[in-house]
Amino acid sequence: MRDFLQSLVRRKIALAGAWVLLLIAVLAVFAPLVAPYDPMGLNPIDRLQGPSAKHWFGTDHFGRDIFSRIVYGARMTIISGSGVVLCSILLGVVIGLLSGYFRGFGRIAMRLVDVVMSFPPLLLALALIAILGPGLLNVILAVSATYLTHTARIIFGLTLKIKEEAYVEAIRSIGAQSGRIIVRHLLPNLVSPVIVQATFTFAFSLLQIASLDFLGVGVPPQVPSWGNMVSEGRVYITRAPGVLLFPGIFIVLTVLSFNLVGDVLRDNLDPRFREQLSATRQ
Amino acid sequence: MLTYLGMRFFSMVPTFLLASVLIFSFMHMMPGDPAGVMLGDSATPQQVQALREAMGFARPIPVQFLRWFTGIVRGDFGESIFFRKPVLQVILERAETSLLIAVLSMALIVVVGIPIGMISAVRYNSVADQTFSGASMLAASMPTFWLGLNLMLLFAVILGWLPSSGFPSVVENGNLANLKYLILPCVTLAAPNSALIIRLTRASMLDVLKEGYVTTARAKGLSEMAVTLKHVFRNSMISVISVIGFTFVGLASGTVITETVFSLPGVGRLVVESVLRRDYPVIQGVILIIAVAYMLVNLLIDCCYSFLDPRIRVS
Numbered sequence: 001m002r003d004f005l006q007s008l009v010r011r012k013i014a015l016a017g018a019w020v021l022l023l024i025a026v027l028a029v030f031a032p033l034v035a036p037y038d039p040m041g042l043n044p045i046d047r048l049q050g051p052s053a054k055h056w057f058g059t060d061h062f063g064r065d066i067f068s069r070i071v072y073g074a075r076m077t078i079i080s081g082s083g084v085v086l087c088s089i090l091l092g093v094v095i096g097l098l099s100g101y102f103r104g105f106g107r108i109a110m111r112l113v114d115v116v117m118s119f120p121p122l123l124l125a126l127a128l129i130a131i132l133g134p135g136l137l138n139v140i141l142a143v144s145a146t147y148l149t150h151t152a153r154i155i156f157g158l159t160l161k162i163k164e165e166a167y168v169e170a171i172r173s174i175g176a177q178s179g180r181i182i183v184r185h186l187l188p189n190l191v192s193p194v195i196v197q198a199t200f201t202f203a204f205s206l207l208q209i210a211s212l213d214f215l216g217v218g219v220p221p222q223v224p225s226w227g228n229m230v231s232e233g234r235v236y237i238t239r240a241p242g243v244l245l246f247p248g249i250f251i252v253l254t255v256l257s258f259n260l261v262g263d264v265l266r267d268n269l270d271p272r273f274r275e276q277l278s279a280t281r282q
Numbered sequence: 283m284l285t286y287l288g289m290r291f292f293s294m295v296p297t298f299l300l301a302s303v304l305i306f307s308f309m310h311m312m313p314g315d316p317a318g319v320m321l322g323d324s325a326t327p328q329q330v331q332a333l334r335e336a337m338g339f340a341r342p343i344p345v346q347f348l349r350w351f352t353g354i355v356r357g358d359f360g361e362s363i364f365f366r367k368p369v370l371q372v373i374l375e376r377a378e379t380s381l382l383i384a385v386l387s388m389a390l391i392v393v394v395g396i397p398i399g400m401i402s403a404v405r406y407n408s409v410a411d412q413t414f415s416g417a418s419m420l421a422a423s424m425p426t427f428w429l430g431l432n433l434m435l436l437f438a439v440i441l442g443w444l445p446s447s448g449f450p451s452v453v454e455n456g457n458l459a460n461l462k463y464l465i466l467p468c469v470t471l472a473a474p475n476s477a478l479i480i481r482l483t484r485a486s487m488l489d490v491l492k493e494g495y496v497t498t499a500r501a502k503g504l505s506e507m508a509v510t511l512k513h514v515f516r517n518s519m520i521s522v523i524s525v526i527g528f529t530f531v532g533l534a535s536g537t538v539i540t541e542t543v544f545s546l547p548g549v550g551r552l553v554v555e556s557v558l559r560r561d562y563p564v565i566q567g568v569i570l571i572i573a574v575a576y577m578l579v580n581l582l583i584d585c586c587y588s589f590l591d592p593r594i595r596v597s
Contacts, residue, residue, distance in 0.1 A: 006407060006412075041572065076543075108458035111297075112304075114297070114302045115297060115301045115573075116304070118297070118301065118531070118573045118576045118577060119531075119569055119572070119573055120532070120535040120576075121531070121535050122533060122534075122535035122536075122538050122539070123535060123538065123553060123568070123569055123572065124569070125567070125570055126538070126553055126554065126557045127308060127557070127565050127566075128308070128567055129557060130310070130556075130557040130560060130562065131308055148448065160544050172437070203423065207423075207425050210425045210427075210428075211426065211427060211539055213537075213544060214425070214427045214542070215538070215539070216558070217554070217557055217558070227425075230425075230428060230431070231427075234431055234543075237431060237434075237435050237439075238435070238439050241435060242433055244428070244432065248425065248428035248431075251424075251425050251428065252420070252423055252424050252425070253423075255423040255425075256419065256420065256423035259419060259422065259423055260419070
């Protein structure tokens with residue numbers, strides 16, 4: 001009974017998380033309508049103000065409206081996060097599936113995956129940005145490099161498991177080709193774990209991208225992103241803590257929501273898959 | 283035991299080789315001429331040519347790799363373009379801060395994370411458990427730099443209890459009081475990683491609590507304390523130790539951020555500066571050293587494993 005009540009409460013919290021994510025998506029899509037000011041509009045007279053009726057979250061060191069910049073920052077968050085998820089999930093699933101199905105290929109590919117996983121994620125991203133150069137696309141690629149290995153690992157494990165099941169053997173024995181087995185029979189079974197993995201990837205990639213922004217090697221500095229806002233505002237935190245506080249709260253809220261939703265999704269997953277996904281959190 | 287260790291050690295060799303090939307090819311994936319990229323747009327063709335000769339870029343790639351790799355085995359990581367000093371020396375000059383931060387944070391993570399995880403598991407579903415779960419979820423969702431800046435604002439600027447930035451060396455002047463400069467950075471770094479350990483200790487203890495031998499231990503009349511410490515805790519530690527190795531990677535990433543936030547003269551800061559300066563030999567060197575350190579940590583963990591659980595040694 002107690003367990004049941006607890007899972008009900010957790011679902012309620014996760015639902016709240018889903019609403020937060022929806023709200024952020026709405027902010028991102030309708031940014032020009034929601035934002036009261038131009039996110040780039042300089043207004044040196046009103047610089048570093050605290051929250052007021054005029055500027056809800058105050059202004060930054062150029063007198064730009066923090067709320068408006070957060071609203072536009074939501075766009076950047078969604079774009080970069082989705083980019084990493086798309087890139088890392090696509091590649092990760094392909095590598096994981098092929099490695100699980102073709103053992104020879106898998107032995108080499110998984111070895112490489114292991115080696116890449118021994119590089120700390122942020123350092124790997126930094127090194128790749130040093131090579132690829134700055135810019136949004138390169139940031140997305142650099143961050144994806146880490147997360148595609150995580151996805152590949154999980155999908156590899158799951159593929160090994162599913163491959164042994166009777167129905168796969170049955171399909172093979174009636175003469176189905178490898179390509180057909182992978183695409184028509186293995187892949188559809190992996191959809192739900194992939195969705196769970198995508199949720200967590202979104203959460204962690206946001207932290208990672210924000211960190212790169214903070215270090216000054218993320219999206220270009222003139223772009224309003226939450227990480228950039230904290231990075232630019234850090235010099236002024238004693239005069240106007242709002243430049244630090246508000247963008248950070250939005251990062252935490254978004255990441256937390258993704259984690260909460262991901263947790264509940266995982267708990268409702270097919271028990272066969274749960275073990276793999278809980279083993280490789282983060 | 284010794285044969286096991288020897289085998290485990292030699293199995294690192296191919297991984298190390300693969301890691302160095304990967305890191306080396308990263309550098310050669312750069313579009314265009316590495317010498318030109320390193321010197322920037324303002325370099326004259328003569329300068330580019332000179333650097334290319336000096337770095338041996340004109341030779342075939344496999345020859346370059348061999349030269350680089352044999353250098354590394356001898357401890358020669360090449361020369362930093364910016365400092366004009368050997369890479370290893372540049373890294374070692376910055377190592378003290380980073381090592382201290384890593385070790386102190388690790389201690390903090392273990393001391394805070396494991397007991398809290400234990401309490402959460404033993405008092406499963408209680409108010410304490412739910413509070414800790416919520417707090418660790420929050421800590422794991424927080425950007426390290428944001429947490430660091432907030433702590434700095436609160437404890438250094440508003441309350442004035444702790445210094446906000448910098449770190450005068452402890453080794454050079456032997457002043458242990460300087461460690462207070464590392465309190466905020468270590469707390470910042472430990473928070474998200476403790477969250478992971480809390481979750482893991484809790485989960486693995488809950489798994490062990492379901493085992494038959496725990497019921498047996500209770501049935502033969504052992505006190506709850508004895509059951510928890512002797513049977514549950516010991517058996518759940520195996521999976522927790524494996525995650526501590528994982529935490530190492532998180533710490534290495536985290537030091538980059540904390541050292542930047544608190545302006546500490548560490549290796550993490552060095553990497554960021556080198557990326558901005560395009561000082562590739564330093565980036566290569568740091569990443570390779572950290573990858574090797576990670577392999578060694580894993581080796582150590584495997585030793586702990588086989589010590590804790592003799593079954594692993596046999597298979």
